[in-house]
Amino acid sequence: MDDDAWGTRGAQRRVAEPAKDPGTGRTPFQRDRARVLHSAGFRRLAAKTQVITGGQDDFLRTRLTHSLEVAQIAREMGVALGADPDVVDTAGLAHDLGHPPFGHNGEDALDEVARAAGGFEGNAQTLRVVSRLEAKVPGAGLNLTRATLDAITKYPWERKPGTRKFGVYRDDLPVFHWYRDDAPQDKRCLEAQIMDWADDVAYSVHDLEDGVHAGHVRIELLADPDERLALCADVARAYSPESPSDLQTVLDELLAEPVVNGLAGYDGSYLAQSRLKHVTSALVGRLSAVAVRATREKAGPEPLRGYAADLIVPRTIRAECALLKGLALRYVMNRPGADARYEWQREILVTLVEALLRKAPDELDPVFAPLWRSAPDDAARLRVVIDQVASLTDPAAVAWHDRLTGA
Template sequence: MAAGDPASQLAPYASDPARSRGRLIAETPSASRTAFQRDRDRIVHARAFRRLQYKTQVFVYHEGDYFRTRLTHSLEVAQIARSISRYLGLNEDLAEAVALAHDLGHTPFGHAGEDALSEVLTDLGGFDHNEQTFRIVTELEHRYPGFDGLNLSWEALEGIVKHNGPVASPPASIARFCELFDLELATQPGPEAQVAALADDIAYNNHDIDDGLRAGLFTIDDLRDLPLVGPVFDAVQREHPTVETSRRIHEAVRRLIDQMVGDALAETSARLDRLAPRSVEAVRHADAPVVAFSDGMRQNDRALKNFLFQRMYRHYKVNRMTAKVRRVVSELFGAYLERPECLPPEWRQRAEGLDATGRKRLVADYIAGMTDRYALQDYRKLFDIDEPA
């Protein structure tokens, strides 16, 4: 029986750490932790994970202390993923590990930073944060003497690489890795990875409602016509008419998350009943994901996404900041590509002997690892004559 995770507590279709497919580099098992618990712990102790504290989703870090960062978002996703996994009899530790790792590859300044890096790397196929996450956990983290990356279990790597489902056309870096350690990209993710992906969707949308309201990008009245969202806010207003707005917002968001989780549990349970999987492999080889929203909730989710895209992500205040930070990322990239001797010693040493393609990828890796705060500081040091180098 695996330490800390009795197999008797798992559903037959759950990922059992005692039956893990192992790691690319073989290691002695831990006497006190399962394979998936070790995965989670390695992710939490990674430098890339700590940097998430100062990487934002929509707002730049200095715009307010209450807006979510990639770190707080990842913790919220992990909490939802654990709750869903516990109900379904899945492995909570694996779901948590995938949830905590899913945003490691994000650049500073959210999608604006990613778009800027993708633009300057057009000839290399662009930049994708999901691929960058995979590269972080398989090669870019330099912590352990025996290997690069985190040497995560097969199940954790599969969950990370299939965060959005089966991968039909993998990037070159993932394809090369799979030649050494086949992650079976054409199949469905394991059930814990499916849970982490849906938990990401639930957390992202609902917490953007919270942040958007607090930032004044839209109002509660603007949400009234949205299916699901409007009725929930109306119900909270009726039940708590004298409570301050901040508490009503929190209560409404809490109820929205609860309703989405409840819908996902009901739909997933129905799909599992129909499929009747007797192993995790049966879930991977199913024609469709087993963890999902109902048709009605998917429509509600789509309506909310459309609203947030128009009223939040494309708000003129966000657009102004997006233009600024894209310029920061683009000019940092150009400066370091032209003068790699300006890179910190460790990165400058890595740049020596690289061809033009290698230098581009290295500079992109360096910038992608920056926090919002560090990128702005570095920009001032490079371009402000009065700023100490």
């Protein structure tokens, strides 16, 4: 990609559109942001699980609030590094559009049931949503610019043997090759790297905040050396290449930070909430600012964009972020009783897919029924059903399941 932000090529759309009124002064990337913000898929994120399931707490975050927070963090990092702020902002807003009901648990369930169609992956589904399924430009979804599509792409490759993360399904390769035709193979642009780190920062810090507020995470438990070691073992298995002993060193240093003391003794009072919010702000600032500073130290003071530089996140900071994620994993996602709920969620989605395969196209939304009828084979019809189920909110998935199965 060339000069002046992403350059002329970066602002191109796959389907030509009539010229826009130049009097508004809006750039193509500002229009991209508006398209995502006003999309149906973005609104549905309000009723999709982040970590704590909706209906359990009026303080909780959803995929919608999480996406807004990711966009805000990414935008500030992008400004600091000289990237186009609207490109990174839009990537943050759009990054979870492909996530199905019930968060990552739902993603795993749909991946299993969609094997015959190439599986399911939330990031690949995001590309499918913005480039095909959203209603804006027929045949092109939101018809976003090359630069924005590239910035949304966390994993710029097809599914590979032995890997769980990928960014494009086989039948979406034409648009993928179009916007990445001059990009280095398997390499993410800087804007995608910023969005990905902003996602990690928001996920780790804000899920911790929600867990503390809900009473699931009690930092006092980590006074026990055995508990600290168990947490580090969880993190090494799930989130980090570091050894448990190396993680324990980082954890000890993190717990010694004065700001982390604000997590202790949380009782939900006004002052406790103020302390918790201070911890949240400090941790977000720490994790994002260190990455910006390290990147600048290596790349210099010039504006950075496209493939001109990589985001540098120091090893210790990555370990800190992983440990914060691990607190939500150990004390929220893996808390007693959670397994039964996760199994119920998986059963809802798997049974719903099976019911729709039997009853399609009559029971599909008007958006998806024509796609079913025009699908050339069973795998393509399965993909349409997966698209339908992935589009649903958590409550809608339960309601569809109960209606179609008579539950």
